[in-house]
Amino acid sequence: MEGKQVGLRDLFSMQFTSPGFSRELLKVVGDQQPDACFQCMKCSSGCDALKFQGDFRPHQLVGLARLGLRDRLLNAKLIWSCTTCSYCREVCPQDVSPVDVIKALRRMAVKEGQLLEDHRKIAGYLFKTGHLVPVNEEVMELRKKLGLSSVPPTTHAHPQSLEEVKKLLRATKFVEIIGGGGGSDR
Amino acid sequence: MIDKRYAFYLGCITPNRYPGIESATRKIFGRLGIELVDIPGASCCPAPGVVGSFDAMTWLVVGARNITLAEGLGLNILTVCNGCFDTLFEVNRLLREDSKLRDDVNAVLAKVDHEYRGTVEVRHFSEVLREYGIENLKKHIKKRLGLRVAVHYGCHLLRPYEKKKIDHPMVPTLVDELVKAVGCESVPYMTKMMCCGAGGGVRSAFLKYSLEFTKRKLEELKKLNVDCLVNVCSFCHLQFDRGQKEIEKLFGEHFAIPVIHYSQLLGLSMGMSPEEVGVRAHVISCDPLLEKLTSGR
Numbered sequence A: 001m002e003g004k005q006v007g008l009r010d011l012f013s014m015q016f017t018s019p020g021f022s023r024e025l026l027k028v029v030g031d032q033q034p035d036a037c038f039q040c041m042k043c044s045s046g047c048d049a050l051k052f053q054g055d056f057r058p059h060q061l062v063g064l065a066r067l068g069l070r071d072r073l074l075n076a077k078l079i080w081s082c083t084t085c086s087y088c089r090e091v092c093p094q095d096v097s098p099v100d101v102i103k104a105l106r107r108m109a110v111k112e113g114q115l116l117e118d119h120r121k122i123a124g125y126l127f128k129t130g131h132l133v134p135v136n137e138e139v140m141e142l143r144k145k146l147g148l149s150s151v152p153p154t155t156h157a158h159p160q161s162l163e164e165v166k167k168l169l170r171a172t173k174f175v176e177i178i179g180g181g182g183g184s185d186r
Numbered sequence B: 001m002i003d004k005r006y007a008f009y010l011g012c013i014t015p016n017r018y019p020g021i022e023s024a025t026r027k028i029f030g031r032l033g034i035e036l037v038d039i040p041g042a043s044c045c046p047a048p049g050v051v052g053s054f055d056a057m058t059w060l061v062v063g064a065r066n067i068t069l070a071e072g073l074g075l076n077i078l079t080v081c082n083g084c085f086d087t088l089f090e091v092n093r094l095l096r097e098d099s100k101l102r103d104d105v106n107a108v109l110a111k112v113d114h115e116y117r118g119t120v121e122v123r124h125f126s127e128v129l130r131e132y133g134i135e136n137l138k139k140h141i142k143k144r145l146g147l148r149v150a151v152h153y154g155c156h157l158l159r160p161y162e163k164k165k166i167d168h169p170m171v172p173t174l175v176d177e178l179v180k181a182v183g184c185e186s187v188p189y190m191t192k193m194m195c196c197g198a199g200g201g202v203r204s205a206f207l208k209y210s211l212e213f214t215k216r217k218l219e220e221l222k223k224l225n226v227d228c229l230v231n232v233c234s235f236c237h238l239q240f241d242r243g244q245k246e247i248e249k250l251f252g253e254h255f256a257i258p259v260i261h262y263s264q265l266l267g268l269s270m271g272m273s274p275e276e277v278g279v280r281a282h283v284i285s286c287d288p289l290l291e292k293l294t295s296g297r
């Protein structure tokens, strides 16, 4: 994390939780329990993301979330360094599920308009085609060679179904979240 | 109990990038006498770490729509990608456990005349094969492959254990058993349970960083001199296969380790041709391994 580090001692001070922020976090779907964290660092000790991106520490994100340091958290590009491997969830003795905390933080950031450009792009494909990864000419040829239908029997072959998906994405305001129905063809 | 028919959920990467996995899966289950039925109009699952990180309601309703399509067919769902499995399994679980959430989701689904009822199960093909029985599976095997393989489980097949209860989340044996069934040796390695690096929207946002994970694993496998990496997830498969070419470009390291999805490996051992299971279309050539198979070493 850029700038000041939050020291171990600060994070250990269990009394400084931010109930409001925690409640906000808990409203989001998942099994996150940030308030139960006692900063044992077991999650960080086996996190592969931390090996390649030393600034990224799940126990620290959970600690910051408990303290309600909203701006520090949501401005951090770090929240997108997690591969969601869920190792941390598996080992946490307190059932905190740091990965779910991180996903909840991401949703908050997205809600505030902080979506990475590459993510905006693939989200656009979902709206336009029903697939985050749509088919292309080359794969259609390969499908034929394999004896499959050149277009798979998904939203790609069923325009009606694509309309359904679009309707749902409008209803959940996903289209607004991603900033219109973007997504160039590839 | 194992079903006679499953709704075959394709997702995105399988049909749109590695259709060989789709064709191999259709064929192996056909041989086992299990019918895979298409789910017309299914969409992206949607990806747990990507769409699930953007907006919870979107993730839930699009996932629930896919499940309702299988409910319409009256069939349990079969997946060949850990990402699809994770989303559909988790959405199914959350909506079963939380009636308020289910009502919220159904209120949105009503706009497109669907209703989630919670009547089907979501299964990963590897656990269905285990249920079919290793001994029964062996009866369909024409050729013991005799390869030294590195098994890569991928994270979302097993975790969270508390909910999925498929196999041990840190020291699993399921896929190792399956590769042994086709006469391969599963080589133990340190980074076995390490993530491929692709998940959580990391691959699309930070490609080079995501490939650090992949590279770390491949470096170990190169030293171990394995014949190939075997996976059970189309997204991990893509990360290792395409990823090797990207690693060459971004890091200048060369591995040439063939990457095979278990459906393809099983297909080959059932006597299918490399063309039928699509391994010749991979980015990293599978020729060294295929030569080994024909020379019958």
Ligand code: SF4
Pocket (backbone or CB within 6 Å): A036, A037, A038, A039, A040, A041, A042, A043, A044, A058, A059, A062, A091, A092, A093, A094, A095, A096, A097, A098
């Ligand atoms: S393992 Fe759990 S309790 Fe320990 S630091 Fe991580 S989140 Fe907190």
Ligand code: SF4
Pocket (backbone or CB within 6 Å): A043, A046, A047, A048, A049, A050, A058, A081, A082, A083, A084, A085, A086, A087, A088, A089, A098, A099, A102
């Ligand atoms: S889920 Fe994210 S934070 Fe947790 S161990 Fe994996 S990469 Fe680290």
